[in-house]
Amino acid sequence: MAADAPSPATPPPWAWWQRGVIYQIYPRSFQDSDGDGVGDLAGILRRLDYLESLAIDCVWLSPIFPSPMRDFGYDVTDYTGVDPLFGTLEDFDRLLKALHDRGIKLVLDFVPNHTSDQHPWFQESRSSRYNPKRHWYLWRDPGPDGGPPNNWLSFFGGPAWSYDPGTGQYYLHQFAREQPELNYRNPEVLEAMRHCLRFWLERGVDGFRVDVIWLLIKDDQFRDEPVDPHWDGYHPHGRLKHIYTANRPEVHAIVRAFRALLDEYGERVLIGETNVPNDQLVQYYGAKLDECQLPFNFQLAYTEWQAPAVRALVHRYYAALPPGAWPNWLLGSHDLPRLATRLGSAQARVATLLLLTLWGTPTWYYGDELGLTNVPIPPEQVRDPQALNQPHLADRLGRDPQRTPLPWDGSANGGFAPPGATPWLPLGADYRERNVAAESADPRSMLSLFRALTRLRRATPALQVGAYAAVESGAEEVFAYSRELDEERYLIVLNFGGRGYRLDLRSVGAGARILLSTGLERCGRVPLGSLELAPHEGLVLYVEAPRWSATTERHRPRTLP
Template identity: 40%
Template structure:
């Protein structure tokens, strides 16, 4: 790979959920050979890197986020040689590769946990978070699992409880134990030696806990839940003050960063289930001894996308991320599809919904920082409705019907409209059903249409790569009279770029006196429609221009 130390600061990263990307061996489940077969598709998006969700050996209770061997590829996904082939071919196409690292917890079938649970005096007895019961035999405190119920599970062999912030088959590692940290770093070095370009770190803000195990207080009735949190999710019935977001976690980031720097690799952190996603994220990427970039749930809610909301969000990002980098993310495998989250706030006309999708793509590539694109969002896939009998997600099954599961955003990619299983697999049935309407968004359909969302993403990302102000520039918000018009200027030494977005389904007229003198860029956004010094933006239109 060419040496570009700061590539990550403005990178576009494409997330692959391997179970649902492409099936290379015909068993109905996506795999590494499937990724290899479609690597040219990823390269055609003009992205800088791909992030591959877990493909490691696992009992698959949480579909790979419960790892039983950090260094082995699960046979469902292929072999280590298959991964090496993906890595080589990606690098040949100037694509960097990030892999998921799930370091907060392991599977309960990991050899480390099997040894730790056996007694209180074995070599790994303190590798997980163990605690004695209360005098009445109940759990050590009131902490809740994000998947529902107590965060503690009883282990008869040790006569103790172990902590699990997720499924009870996902025991939490004890990051206060230096031997655990050393083992994790050794695992990281194994993959870095193979040539990976970085890691996406799963739920990094859960790594440590309050060692005194104090109870969490109940959430006051007048205190709103965090953005994106379900009103019925019991996890947020408490203020999660002691089970996550501990200052001690920040101290653990330095050795991780030092190791990554030795290999020229980066870390993309997930900040999850926190009270203030932006504030927490900014702390994890502040300074040169913490992580490189982090994403959060600020844009992964179903609130309407308004100028007021976006202005406040951008202002807060600009004030918090003074030396760190945010990764703008509007969709992952853990959240409902972005198209379905916002479509209910838009007019029913298809052409207006399509215009919104195109405008949002332009917005994502224009904001300061890097950004992440989840597979299928470049096609405009909608959230699938999965019947209970077809559900696979343990989070959805455990919380049904009060908590929305994640299956609806994990359905297989539709590659070919008229092929069996939409070209995802040759098996009789894929691991999750493919909605009939997803065939209309298939890759082959959109590749044949120069005006499609897929083609728009390709052009926009290629164009972004050619704009110095978008790759390295500052961002200054504009104060515009029309409250449906979002505007900002991206500025670097060699370019000043005006970015305007109409967030309404009606035409907006902007007085040119409100914006600096400019010349429109080539074929990006609306044409330069000017009437007596008035700039016209159609419904959900956008406009880019170089300042004169």
Template identity: 50%
Template sequence: MAGESTNWWKTGIIYQIYPRSFQDSNHDGVGDLRGIIHRLPYLIELGVDAIWLSPIFTSPMVDFGYDIADYTDVDPLFGNLADLDSLIEAAHRHQLKLILDLVPNHTSDQHPWFIESKTSRINPKRDWFIWRDPAPDGGPPNNWLSEFGGSAWEFDPNTNQYYYHTFLSAQPDLNWRNPTVRNAMHDVIRFWLRRGVDGFRVDAVWYLIKDDQFRDNPINPDFHRGTLPRDALIPLYTADLPEVHDAISGMRKVLDEFPDRVILGEIYLPIERLVAYYGRNLEGVHFPYNFALLTAKWEARSLAQLIDKYEAALPLGGWPNWVLGNHDRPRLATRIGADQARVAAMLLMTLRGTPTLYYGDEIGMRQVDILSEQVRDPFEKNVPGIGIGRDGCRTPMQWDATRSAGFSDADSWLPVADDFRTDNVDCFRKNKGSLYWLYRRLIDFRRKHIALTEGSYTPLKARGDLLLFGRELREERILIALNLGPEPIAVSFADELLCGQVLLSSFADRDGEEVRAGIDLRGNEGLLMTVNRVGLDN
């Protein structure tokens, strides 16, 4: 119920950092932990509450850290355990939480567990991974496909069996039906929680369990050329199996051994299936990441329906969350256009639930075009030509107009955007009308207005490009009006007694303006207003 929650992960704002691209401190063109420590004052200034780091564990970096060779150490590319300890300590000193990216579905093929598993069929760790005999014709055991293209089975001539990999062949899947594997991963979780980490974002969690009968996945009748090869099959037996919830519940129980920690799940599923990951009696993840806005059609009526559908699907007590950008999807400002980036900022920071902000979105960083010879993403290399490369949303943070956008004094691992000399933190700090300052003000307003962090959500009737809703808690009532189109909109409310004032305009020039039974919005403008009532009929 609104007002009862005080958990930091409910009232705070999470800021995702892709460590390779945030700040380089040792002149090698790749971001690192010391670089993040150096930039903590910026995050404090911005006003976020928690930092989520994409993987920093020991890795051959075939998939840039999502192929882990040691779950309890830091890759030298990013620093060492002492550096991570220093980051945890510095973050906590400034009341910032630190969330790590846990990848339990698979390891690197260089992980000692897999190296041992691969030695023979009778090795004690053989059943830690998913091994199967060839089909009668010598081919893969079934038709399962990799998310990154091709068969999901890789043949090992040494033992004459195939092993399963949801992603790259260099990322063998762990066998989560094996209790010993679960216990080993639980120990990994405890290792980091004892070190002071505040929680985990769990990667690819809906893939943890596979069909124990290894049945073929059904053919997708809607598949057509030009889409991802994996979509040729419906992943009925390789994803979102009922048993996955027991595995997640086990991780949650370990997390609950420690006070005030959080576990968040990466789950790309339709809303009606996504909400199951809260678990029976909310014993699953604290919240499964809601990625609906990443692919939603950016129009008012579609978004209104999406928000209503999500709110209605949440289980009793389930806490909502919203995401507008991440390391796997094209940049927000490119998806919806720079003119709407301000409106998107207001939407993210005023919807009910926890917002996650992707690094650089607060300055409107755009998707960078990556030349073929610059491609680093293994997904793009495996499935070229259909525009699924993720490099363009992972480019270096644009700090200033110096070499490599202030990210490094060396050539950066990915190219910086062409606009870095004008679109960067240093320039936008000096411009109080910038998107950066809008985010700072929105974040400050969230902190000061409990209706925005813990209040109820009330959808309000609207037409055309107008998205209208209220947030309310006790005596505080806030109205949010967003114009998702380029033309001005005049909003008149049937209730002539409505009155209040503008708290914040996305253009930062209407603070304090009086509101009486109506309001005018310019094209691409958002307004946040205090009002004397929220239950309007306009």
């Protein structure tokens, strides 16, 4: 049960990507409209009522470009088209207009680090050492032993180099061998990519999420990378310290060139996939805030899920932000195990409340609002190249389990695909109970919680753009903080543990009203001097007659210059 939020004064104008919630759709798994077992643009168009009901503000669409689908769209053969599997450019235009008509933005997933080996650029590049596009990709002579030119590794297992017998050289690929990497030291490549971005900007897209932006340029001397003595043995790629293939200082000029183009089109957003440590992450804002508006912050997805650890990382991240930079948070993506699998169903609800009330733009992964868990994939149905290339590590590294179709109801194929069709990946065994229709009818479901939170956030400017301040709870397993705007103060209290607490939070105020609980079962006035908090419970409270501490460090958002 959620109470109505007070209506504080309207804040100054903020960019939509600062106020809103971003929702990632993996198109293959959202809705199949034609019975081929794969989701498509027409299917997304069919489900706009659902997207609107989530009170999200932007759809991030994983790649829809023409592709052999070796890496399911992250191997592109044409950056200015739509793969027939998903529909046509006309279908895309219809979807974009329909989203805009409902006030929802659209961000495309852009993949500039590598193409498919079937892309015409690479076909030309490998045709001859003397082809004009030879230097659009990274080619090297064999090493002294006739093998790869250096020790660089692929994320998908083995060397990052493949030999081309036709020209007698190796080409670089840090993912599948069918994904050769472009050479951004060649200015023609950057200009070609800017041309592709312009194509979509002219069609009206609202921005781009740029895949592996931190990898776009490599060491010009192609030096061996050193062994990492602290490697944990989890992922073979981590055996080396990637100082020559990632986070090269020259990459920032490329990011600025992308951002400068987007700025020509008004309020567009550049989101960078920056799966890097905090000190490197903040560099992608740019010295003049002229790079990514939102360098993706994965830290919540990787940290130990304990209140002290989460509290510490939140404070470190806010403290590291450049002046005027805007934070962002995510808990899931197509590359991460499902939220409920990582944390369990009770803490997944706490994490959802955290994500949607912290200062910063939240990004949400489709299906996590249902509490979906990873789906076991039989060996014969594995599709992910990272798992196929490393079958002995498939259980650990495979990404198919979090990419399975969204169940809409309890019918055959969960309403994802027509009866008789075979979905490209299997649905979860519990899809007849855990689906959109069933959870929409349950007022205390995970879906109901998500909708209540997004609606509360939309109606409460302080939760969108208000200042953040830590609050001392006195309990090790409790993380508490406030969001403040004008004279309004909201208190968020999150219990990361399995025992209940009675908290003394009189430093914040004498009393408060519960606006929302993770169990959707509490509302009404409570005394802050003896606040009861159940195990695994999170609360959003409106503080009545708040007390202000002159010593409290607050992180105050600023509008863009």
